[in-house]
Amino acid sequence: MEQRCNQLRSATAHLFEWEWDGRFGCVLAQFGIANEQQLLDILGGVFSDRWTSSTIGDAGEAIRTICDELGGLRPGQFLFTTESEPETMLVGAWWPWGNGKTISIRVLLHGESVDEEALTLFKSWFV
Numbered sequence: 361m362e363q364r365c366n367q368l369r370s371a372t373a374h375l376f377e378w379e380w381d382g383r384f385g386c387v388l389a390q391f392g393i394a395n396e397q398q399l400l401d402i403l404g405g406v407f408s409d410r411w412t413s414s415t416i417g418d419a420g421e422a423i424r425t426i427c428d429e430l431g432g433l434r435p436g437q438f439l440f441t442t443e444s445e446p447e448t449m450l451v452g453a454w455w456p457w458g459n460g461k462t463i464s465i466r467v468l469l470h471g472e473s474v475d476e477e478a479l480t481l482f483k484s485w486f487v
Contacts, residue, residue, distance in 0.1 A: 361442075361450060361469070361482075362481075362485060364406050364442065364450055365467075365482065365486065366485060367405070369485060369486055371402045371405070371406075375389075375391055375398070375399065376389040376390065377389065377487075378486040378487055379487060380483055380487050381466060385479055386453075386466045386467055386469075387466070387467050387482075387486040388464060388465070388466050390457075390462055391462070391465070392461060392462060393456075393461055393462070393463060396463060399463075399465065403440050403454075403465075406440075406450075406452075407440035407441060407442055407452055408441065408443055409423075409440065409441045409442075410438050410439070410440050411427070411440075411441070412433065412435075412437075412438060413432075413433040413434055413435050413437065416439065419439075419441075422470070422471075423439070426441075426451055426470050427439050430466075436456050437453070437454055437455055438452075438454035439451065439452070439453055439454070440452035440453075440454065447471050447472060448472075448473050448474055449469075449471055450467065450469060450470075451467065451469075452467045453465065453466040453468075467486075469482050
């Protein structure tokens with residue numbers, strides 16, 4: 361997990377800085393749509409799966425639960441995951457803003473083994 365997070369942080373360092381989002385217990389970054397394809401390519405190298413509003417129904421139960429916890433997927437939004445349903449998975453939530461100019465990406469750990477200690481360590485990899 362640390363290797364994937366370091367890969368993501370390093371690959372995005374020239375685009376933006378990550379910040380902690382206490383509401384969802386995750387890291388968050390916003391960027392302009394001019395960098396959309398570049399970031400999609402980076403995320404494709406870090407995450408194994410990309411879910412959309414039309415494919416999320418095919419995901420495993422754990423992934424659908426994460427999706428529901430984040431408010432579901434609308435057209436244009438993506439949920440990235442590292443594997444189908446391991447004990448702990450890395451999740452990325454891609455949310456375009458209504459202004460058509462900005463996109464947010466949230467990255468979080470999800471799973472039974474995620475506790476305060478794991479979240480503190482995860483946070484330290486980004487901020």
